[in-house]
Amino acid sequence: GRGNxxxxxxxxxxxxxxxxxLSAHPVRWVVWLGYRAEAPRLTLYRAVEAGHLLAVGPEMARNGALQTRLRAIPREQVLTGTDAPFGVPASGDRATALREILAGLSQVWRCTLEEAEAQVERNWSRIAADLGIGVADSLAVAG
Known part of the structure; x- marks a missing residue:
């Protein structure tokens, strides 16, 4: 089965x-990190159909091809990921990186930054509740 x-x-x-x-060893929660727009589209769509989530980083705000793919993914299956330490700005400011990601998501989803943040928080909270853990500060998206 798909264990917790x-x-x-x-x-x-x-x-x-x-x-x-992953097809041979299914698990309940899979988060794809650092997904590239150049990656096989079919793989992304299969992962989404299987209920996997996609963590998008700061590059998403600048990558039109990735933004186009994100429009086809349910909001409930998107998370933020700073790709720390590599994706965080040279200043090391994680909050700035998260704001940049959320701004990109708000463009893709055509909503406010606050609505994008609330959606991502709900997504993380759903995983944490299912696993029986609290949402750690490292997973929080608030700046």
Whole structure:
């Protein structure tokens, strides 16, 4: 069965192979980190159909191709990820990186920044509640 586990998956340039492994060993919660717009579209759509989530980073706000793909993903399956320490601005300001991601999501979703933030918080909270853990400060999206 799909046990109460959380898999954080960074499959840079190996998305199709990662999908094959996940198909053979299904888990309840899978979060794809650092998903590239150049990755196979079919893999993304299969992952979304399986209920996986996509964590988007600061580059999403500047990547039109990734924004286009995000429009096809339910809001309930999107999380933020700063890709720390690599995706965080040179200043190391995580709050600035999160605001940039949320601003990008608000553009994609055509909503306010506050609505985007609330949606991402609900998504993290749903995972935490299912796993029986509290939402840690490191997962909070508030600046």
């Amino acid at each position: 586990r959380l898999v954080l998956l960074h499959a840079d340039r190996a998305e199709a192979e990662a999908w094959e492994v």
